[in-house]
Amino acid sequence: MKIAMIGTGYVGLVSGVCFSDFGHEVVCVDKDARKIEMLEKGSVPIFEPGLDRLMERNVDAGRLSFTMDLNAAIEGAEAVFIAVGTPTRRGDGHADLTYVMAAAEEIAKAAKDYIVIVTKSTVPVGTNRKVAEVVRAANPDLDFDVASNPEFLREGAAIDDFMKPDRVVVGVQTDRAAEVMASIYRPLYLREFPIITTDLESAEMTKYAANAFLATKITFINEIAALCEKVGADVKQVARGMGLDNRIGNKFLHAGPGYGGSCFPKDTKALARTAQEYAAPIQLVETVIKVNDEVKRRMVDKLLDLCDGSFNGKTVAVLGVTFKPNTDDMRDAPSLTIIPALVGGGSTVRVCDPQGRREGETLLPGVTWHDDPYAAAADADLVVILTEWNEFRALDLEALAKRMRTPRLGDLRNVYSVEDARKAGFQAYVSIGRADLLAG
Numbered sequence: 001m002k003i004a005m006i007g008t009g010y011v012g013l014v015s016g017v018c019f020s021d022f023g024h025e026v027v028c029v030d031k032d033a034r035k036i037e038m039l040e041k042g043s044v045p046i047f048e049p050g051l052d053r054l055m056e057r058n059v060d061a062g063r064l065s066f067t068m069d070l071n072a073a074i075e076g077a078e079a080v081f082i083a084v085g086t087p088t089r090r091g092d093g094h095a096d097l098t099y100v101m102a103a104a105e106e107i108a109k110a111a112k113d114y115i116v117i118v119t120k121s122t123v124p125v126g127t128n129r130k131v132a133e134v135v136r137a138a139n140p141d142l143d144f145d146v147a148s149n150p151e152f153l154r155e156g157a158a159i160d161d162f163m164k165p166d167r168v169v170v171g172v173q174t175d176r177a178a179e180v181m182a183s184i185y186r187p188l189y190l191r192e193f194p195i196i197t198t199d200l201e202s203a204e205m206t207k208y209a210a211n212a213f214l215a216t217k218i219t220f221i222n223e224i225a226a227l228c229e230k231v232g233a234d235v236k237q238v239a240r241g242m243g244l245d246n247r248i249g250n251k252f253l254h255a256g257p258g259y260g261g262s263c264f265p266k267d268t269k270a271l272a273r274t275a276q277e278y279a280a281p282i283q284l285v286e287t288v289i290k291v292n293d294e295v296k297r298r299m300v301d302k303l304l305d306l307c308d309g310s311f312n313g314k315t316v317a318v319l320g321v322t323f324k325p326n327t328d329d330m331r332d333a334p335s336l337t338i339i340p341a342l343v344g345g346g347s348t349v350r351v352c353d354p355q356g357r358r359e360g361e362t363l364l365p366g367v368t369w370h371d372d373p374y375a376a377a378a379d380a381d382l383v384v385i386l387t388e389w390n391e392f393r394a395l396d397l398e399a400l401a402k403r404m405r406t407p408r409l410g411d412l413r414n415v416y417s418v419e420d421a422r423k424a425g426f427q428a429y430v431s432i433g434r435a436d437l438l439a440g
């Protein structure tokens with residue numbers, strides 16, 4: 001089966017590569033000439049563990065190719081996936097569907113024979129029907145179906161998530177489209193991964209409901225963490241005690257500096273907006289959005305307390321800027337709130353991140369970049385752990401403290417404990433949701 005994939009970002013590229021690994025012939029299309037040039041040369045424009053090897057294997061096998069030419073990609077394809085961005089629209093919180101609709105129109109003009117147009121991008125309920133309208137208007141004679149196939153992969157573990165999904169959700173209107181989708185996912189079906197075939201609206205809603213639920217879970221534990229600090233409880237112990245309850249589960253119960261990334265912030269906003277439009281507001285999600293912003297701001301106050309009320313003249317080393325480990329994605333990362341507050345407050349900020357520099361250099365003006373956390377900490381007044389990359393989980397804290405002018409540690413991912421900090425010679429330490437402050 002031949003498949004075309006529109007968009008070679010975090011979702012499109014991983015999906016395209018994995019579909020080719022299923023044995024399909026996949027042509028990936030992007031408008032970004034730089035990305036296609038890199039891909040044609042065999043290099044991967046994003047950081048995603050294991051993607052380079054899998055891509056090479058399938059290119060070598062002749063099943064995977066890259067182009068800017070949509071017409072050629074669509075020729076003979078039975079399905080075309082739309083995996084373009086759906087960022088927040090400026091001003092109103094809605095998902096911006098400009099790229100999706102533009103892709104739909106381009107597909108309509110390029111397609112000649114029956115094709116299933118599958119939206120993999122996260123899109124508000126009702127979008128697939130609008131895609132169908134756009135296609136019909138642009139090419140009234142085209143024989144086609146639309147399908148909704150939201151993606152649930154996590155950056156940093158994307159290949160495993162795609163190859164061994166908890167579930168695949170497919171929304172269709174016709175048996176013909178359902179058959180094409182079943183053939184595409186046949187390798188997963190054979191291995192008995194759950195495949196939910198449903199209507200378009202339910203598929204679209206499932207994605208938003210899942211993301212909003214996960215964002216709520218994170219925000220819930222962040223609020224519990226704030227209370228733990230006041231009452232002398234330890235949020236790590238509380239989360240463990242909660243998470244061992246099978247009805248709750250232990251995932252997404254790590255207190256931290258607020259959720260970020262390319263999905264939760266925009267998807268919660270878009271869901272809240274859709275619900276308002278249908279006069280069925282989801283107040284819980286609206287509150288989650290507000291609380292998460294407050295959580296990020298609370299982190300700045302925590303660091304300010306560690307710096308005796310002023311960032312001015314302080315040297316701060318920040319370890320980790322990406323929104324989570326194992327990705328180079330900086331979209332809506334907490335670092336984009338916290339670092340500008342440090343710089344704006346008059347600190348000299350040094351930054352260290354295994355993969356964040358390429359994006360971060362433009363997004364974080366006024367900082368200097370270091371490859372080595374110990375070099376970043378030399379003569380610093382404060383070290384802040386903002387992303388729990390493995391290399392920051394096993395720091396030699398004593399060596400770090402020794403290099404600093406005033407050894408203070410802001411551990412916003414609860415990687416260490418107050419005891420670790422005390423033993424290593426830190427004067428001051430704060431973490432999230434734990435009362436046992438080491439005060440400077």
Ligand SMILES: NC(=O)c1ccc[n+]([C@@H]2O[C@H](COP(=O)([O-])OP(=O)(O)OC[C@H]3O[C@@H](n4cnc5c(N)ncnc54)[C@H](O)[C@@H]3O)[C@@H](O)[C@H]2O)c1
Nearest residue numbers: 007008009010011030031032084085086103121122151155
């Ligand atoms: N990133 C994630 O972890 C994740 C997970 C699940 C779902 N999603 C959803 O998947 C969608 C894509 O997200 P992403 O992170 O991969 O985005 P991205 O910004 O990394 O990639 C989008 C790509 O589409 C290309 N593009 C845009 N319009 C095009 C067109 N008309 N023709 C060809 N190429 C075009 C862009 O150049 C870009 O390379 C979004 O809706 C997102 O919400 C993302």
